[in-house]
Amino acid sequence: MKKTPTQDTNPANRHEPKEFPAAPGQTVETLEAQIRAYQASYYNGEAEISDQEFDLLWDTLKQLKPNSPVLHRIGADALDGFPKARHLIPMGSQDKAANPEEFREWAAKIAPETFVVQYKLDGASLELQYEQGKLLRAITRGDGLVGDEITRNARRMAGVIPELNIPFTGGVRGEVVMTRQVWQERYREKANCRNAANGLMRRKDGEGCEDLSLICYDAAAAGDDRYFQDELEKVHWLKAQGFRVTETKTFTDAEAVIAYREEVAEQRASLPVDIDGLVVKDRKTDMADLRRDRPERQIAFKFALEVAYSILRTVEWSESGSTYTPIGVVDPVRLAGTTVQRANLNNPDMIRSLGLKIGSAVSVVKRGEIIPKIEGLAPAGAVPGALETQDIPFPTTCGSCGTLLEDGGTRLYCPNPGCPKRILHRIQKWVAVLDIRELGEKLLRQLFDTKRIQGISDLYTLTKEEVAEFERMGDLSAAKVIRHIRTQRALSLAAFVAGFDFEGVGETIMEKVVAAGFNTLDKLRAASVEELAEVYGLGDITAQTICTGLEETAADMDKVLAAGIISIAPPPPDTTQPLRGLSFCFTGELSTMKRSEASQKVKALGGTVKSTVVKDLSFLVTPDPESGSSKNKKARDWGIPLISEEQFLAKLGTS
């Protein structure tokens, strides 16, 4: 096993200097240069490395040269084209506790009566500045004193409130995040949610900022340090103003905080957003402390370090159904308590966007997930001896049927609908969905290899005698298999379609589609890609997959239903979709909410939103139904009702 300098990432050892030996070539000077360079890239655009990797460099330098000037300034000068604006109160860096010992040390020093503990969101900080309750500007972290003004982009984000219902003057702080679901559905080419969020919030055209949310954790009133009594009151106040607030709890005992960190660490994989630890604050607000570069009365209590560096030696392509997924094989490395040698590379785009080659030094992470993944390149010099030798070879033909593989960017796959591997996978999925446990892997394989079963519907023509012969099992066992296959079942439409194994289309996605009104098989089959893509959160690729899948499996589906054993349950009456079948178009500004918010509300209630006035539009929402604007005119010409914002709100049921 090849030992690399930063390989031992056991957080319990992090306070011991000997765990951070300088690698050959990794002198104090190179560390300082690296930290400066990463800070510049972090504050001026997309982060090149994760916070945890950065922290590792930071901590190493802190051990080697505690008084290095690099450790005592925040960020770099912002360089890009956004106007600059000053923060109300400097956005300092947080001190960090990497393990319980370090946390206990801090707790003993500060001795808070009450600990206020919040999730530490892994996103990008943003300060909203209000004057008399009106949002004036939104400022990124920048160098901690001055940041980029991205107000226009911020207005498009969920959770950013343009006008408060009180005349508050001051700042509200939060973290701009992208949920894992959004990342999964639309931004998988980005290494993680944080990178994706960072990139979007800095786009000049603001495109995609609707996919971001602001989750708040702090507030300060301008010129009035006593406006908030303490840290907990801030949280209550933020909630009362309608802000989304990061999960907050209070404890009176340091050990309870430590236990809570363990608890949260276990749940983090199932949270909707990435978090990388807890922020622990003294409940007492100390404004003088908050103005420091590194406030002392709060600390980031991070999760155990879960990143390690290694060298990519080869890439294996794991086959599941028709999809070929790249798996990186790296030099064995210790990560979160286990030895890791294989890490997920997601898809071809990931390999290309990282510029990975065989021999690249990579960072392997495991953030709560079970399977580690290669998240990016390791920082320069982190793995001595890394030498990029050749491009990563991609398979070109399907191992099962010889068809040329298609590189769809986020997926490399065999496009042959009749590919045996794809069909076997589909049947296996169906058996799993219906939980026909008696029909084991081996028997299924035999039935498939002998071509007795070539589609799901063939399961329903199997006889006891055939099964008995195949498995050489007794009549009794064979009868049991058949009995289970032939058990009458009424599946929901979502479960039925998901059972036919369209790539990446699970029951949850199908439930959304069904909820959007495509609630019978006929309606689904009649839907176009464009119509399905309109379903909130679906996107073009998934919509295409569903359409193609429905086409390819149509005959098999019909046969399954015709066998009379499996049926599709009728949709339950739905009261949550009052706008189903209705479409809305907006013209002009709304006074009570942003257009993006209005769109989301319409979609959440089952309606659709059109960007232009089309013939079958249900309503045009306009600030002035009397005006002669071109949209108004078109709507009138086609006899489409023009409604005011008030009437629109009434339809939403919110007025």
Ligand SMILES: [Zn+2]
């Ligand atoms: Zn194939």
